Amino acid sequence: MEKEKLKHPISRSWGYSDYRNFVIQLSESKSTSGVEQSIERIEATKLNAQRMKRIDKQIVIGKDLSDLIKRVNQKWNWLVIAESWCGDGAQNLPVISKMGSLNVNIDLKIILRDENPEIMDKNLTNGARSIPILICTDEISGDKIGIWGPRPKQIAEKVKEFKSANPNISHHEFVKNVHLWYAQDKGESIQNDFLKLIPAWENNSISG
Numbered sequence: 001m002e003k004e005k006l007k008h009p010i011s012r013s014w015g016y017s018d019y020r021n022f023v024i025q026l027s028e029s030k031s032t033s034g035v036e037q038s039i040e041r042i043e044a045t046k047l048n049a050q051r052m053k054r055i056d057k058q059i060v061i062g063k064d065l066s067d068l069i070k071r072v073n074q075k076w077n078w079l080v081i082a083e084s085w086c087g088d089g090a091q092n093l094p095v096i097s098k099m100g101s102l103n104v105n106i107d108l109k110i111i112l113r114d115e116n117p118e119i120m121d122k123n124l125t126n127g128a129r130s131i132p133i134l135i136c137t138d139e140i141s142g143d144k145i146g147i148w149g150p151r152p153k154q155i156a157e158k159v160k161e162f163k164s165a166n167p168n169i170s171h172h173e174f175v176k177n178v179h180l181w182y183a184q185d186k187g188e189s190i191q192n193d194f195l196k197l198i199p200a201w202e203n204n205s206i207s208g
Contacts, residue, residue: 010116013079013109016097020056023084024049033084034114041085048090051179055094059187061102068198069102074205075139078108081120081149082132087175088151089132091182095190096134107139125150136197138205145204146197152189155181 014022026032027049032041061069078100082089093110100108113120113131123133133149151159158181163174 010079010109010111010119012115013111016093016100016108016110019082019093019110020049020052023052023090026084033112044085044087048084048087051087051090052094055091055187056098059095059098061095061098062191065099065191065195065198066102068195069099069106072103072105072198072202074202075105076107076145076201076205077137077139078106079119079135079137080108080110080132081113081116081123081135082110083113086131087179091179092132092149092152092190095187096132099191099194123147136201143205146201148193148197152185152193154189154192155185 022033023045027046030042030046031037032045034041078096080089080093080096082093097108100106111119113129119135120129120131120133123135124130125133130150133147135144136146136148137144150156155178159178162177163169166174
């Protein structure tokens with residue numbers, strides 16, 4: 001069976017450092033990315049600029065995962081779909097960047113969801129345009145070999161249980177709890193995800 005390829009053109013993309021600077025600039029200009037320029041999203045962008053700065057200083061990639069990533073000898077492109085207002089993006093992008101920086105064979109680029117609807121709509125979560133989404137492709141063949149997102153598995157399970165137990169909770173209180181879980185997690189859940197994903201993606205690359 002022929003593997004899926006990333007066929008749609010990308011409007012613009014950033015490396016992680018440039019993307020973080022982009023979010024900071026939006027924050028300082030009291031603006032946000034995306035089509036909806038709401039007060040809530042502008043405030044979320046400001047908070048996310050601060051979150052990324054903090055997490056960049058704190059995050060440590062575990063030895064097992066670090067060793068695993070360093071051994072990857074295939075050339076991969078990691079394309080992350082995000083937006084400046086997305087809290088899950090701010091929590092996970094610093095970890096993704098730190099992981100990708102461990103191997104020169106991994107090229108990380110970040111694009112905006114609302115600027116790339118064709119790519120987003122090929123990578124929906126339960127029919128929704130949830131972000132962040134990381135798409136791993138083989139640089140040589142262009143084949144899509146894996147996907148991650150929009151949340152680490154353990155965090156996603158907590159969210160599902162919490163929503164079920166608290167169906168009437170306000171959006172503000174829900175978001176507050178999600179970021180509390182991320183703070184307690186310290187990047188462990190996403191690293192657990194990638195401990196399983198990296199070998200699977202290597203196998204997918206080889207089988208292509």
